[in-house]
Amino acid sequence: MVRGEGNMQFLKGNNLPRVKSSNQSAILRMIYYYGPIQRAEIAERLELTLPTITTNINKMIEDGLVRQVSAAHMTGATNGRRAGLLEINAAREFFVGVELVGEQWSVCVADFCGQILSSRGGTVRDRDYEAVMRQFADSYAECLAESGKTSENICGVGIGLPGLIDRENGILWMNSIFQWSNKKVSQDFAALTGYEGKITVENNATARGISAQIFHWKELAQGKSFAYMLVASGIACPVFLNNSSYRGSVVGTGEAGHMVIDPHGRPCACGNRGCLEAYASEYSIITECINEMRQERAVTLRRLCADPEKPTMAEILRAQHEGDCDVNRVIEEAICILAIAMSNIINFTRPDTMLIDCRLFVSIHNRNLLLNKSKSALCNPTFYGADIRFAEEGNFANALGGVAVAIDEKLENVQ
Numbered sequence: 001m002v003r004g005e006g007n008m009q010f011l012k013g014n015n016l017p018r019v020k021s022s023n024q025s026a027i028l029r030m031i032y033y034y035g036p037i038q039r040a041e042i043a044e045r046l047e048l049t050l051p052t053i054t055t056n057i058n059k060m061i062e063d064g065l066v067r068q069v070s071a072a073h074m075t076g077a078t079n080g081r082r083a084g085l086l087e088i089n090a091a092r093e094f095f096v097g098v099e100l101v102g103e104q105w106s107v108c109v110a111d112f113c114g115q116i117l118s119s120r121g122g123t124v125r126d127r128d129y130e131a132v133m134r135q136f137a138d139s140y141a142e143c144l145a146e147s148g149k150t151s152e153n154i155c156g157v158g159i160g161l162p163g164l165i166d167r168e169n170g171i172l173w174m175n176s177i178f179q180w181s182n183k184k185v186s187q188d189f190a191a192l193t194g195y196e197g198k199i200t201v202e203n204n205a206t207a208r209g210i211s212a213q214i215f216h217w218k219e220l221a222q223g224k225s226f227a228y229m230l231v232a233s234g235i236a237c238p239v240f241l242n243n244s245s246y247r248g249s250v251v252g253t254g255e256a257g258h259m260v261i262d263p264h265g266r267p268c269a270c271g272n273r274g275c276l277e278a279y280a281s282e283y284s285i286i287t288e289c290i291n292e293m294r295q296e297r298a299v300t301l302r303r304l305c306a307d308p309e310k311p312t313m314a315e316i317l318r319a320q321h322e323g324d325c326d327v328n329r330v331i332e333e334a335i336c337i338l339a340i341a342m343s344n345i346i347n348f349t350r351p352d353t354m355l356i357d358c359r360l361f362v363s364i365h366n367r368n369l370l371l372n373k374s375k376s377a378l379c380n381p382t383f384y385g386a387d388i389r390f391a392e393e394g395n396f397a398n399a400l401g402g403v404a405v406a407i408d409e410k411l412e413n414v415q
């Protein structure tokens with residue numbers, strides 16, 4: 001039995017999806033996370049017998065999913081046991097990732113280990129659902145052509161979108177900022193691209209959390225849990241457990257964006273007043289910057305941006321960098337609110353690691369402001385020291401979250 005399966009009944013009772021775990025997928029995950037790894041270590045970590053491990057692994061080697069990388073310590077076969085190291089055969093399977101994060105869309109083709117073969121990306125100017133889906137489909141075709149792959153080579157597609165997602169049915173229930181509701185995303189993507197394989201739709205913050213878990217398992221699995229705070233058009237903070245057979249966020253999408261900061265405050269796209277998103281999301285920062293420019297302030301930003309009614313986050317960040325004090329004030333106010341919200345989430349969920357994925361924190365000045373402000377809100381006897389980390393700049397423009405969702409499906413449903 002796989003460690004952590006004791007949780008299954010509890011999770012099922014809570015109607016959480018995807019609690020299935022088989023020996024085979026557990027072994028494949030072990031090789032994915034810890035490879036190159038020896039059979040004996042897999043057996044020990046999973047508390048399975050070596051013959052069970054060997055039978056399963058022989059099949060994976062036959063199927064080309066796994067390969068042996070070192071024959072140096074081979075001591076001859078005994079009961080089919082060999083001492084070679086095992087790793088994932090990266091070039092065996094290919095996946096497509098699709099993401100919309102804030103105003104950035106991205107599409108890519110990647111191998112089994114998440115190495116990107118080709119990619120496309122840009123800024124969404126038209127928020128119409130059909131237009132965004134067409135952009136995805138066109139870029140999918142371009143990425144395939146550039147990588148030299150065909151639809152038949154693609155093992156799965158993962159799509160990360162902002163909002164409430166029904167993963168089982170591939171439906172986006174609601175995205176208040178883009179004003180999308182009840183969109184049959186996987187069905188529409190299949191119709192537009194002609195792709196006939198598995199398409200998995202996931203909330204974008206959850207997708208990026210899965211990406212952190214899959215591609216950085218060794219660093220994150222030191223602790224029991226981690227939270228992934230994505231600040232883009234909205235704000236979400238899903239939480240992940242490392243020693244559980246349950247895949248994905250244990251708190252749904254972690255819709256942190258609609259926690260009320262001020263009951264009489266700014267109106268939010270959801271219809272309420274004073275939500276966190278109305279103060280600290282990219283959407284709210286863009287809205288505040290437009291207001292500044294309408295009042296003849298934020299002159300640097302005004303000079304930099306192509307359309308003063310539609311500044312992009314990239315333009316806003318450049319204006320801050322170039323010393324626009326009005327833009328700086330808008331950003332600092334947003335960070336102060338974000339720091340309080342983040343501290344509340346840390347105090348409430350106690351994750352071992354807090355990963356922050358937000359373009360504002362490319363700037364060291366903004367990073368330090370967040371850390372200093374959150375310190376005062378965290379500094380009480382219950383604080384136990386979460387490790388706060390920032391996503392690397394390269395993360396913002398790629399679709400590795402989508403790729404990770406597709407790979408995670410493959411690891412879970414290996415035959």
Ligand SMILES: [Zn+2]
Nearest residue numbers: 258268270275
């Ligand atoms: Zn709201």
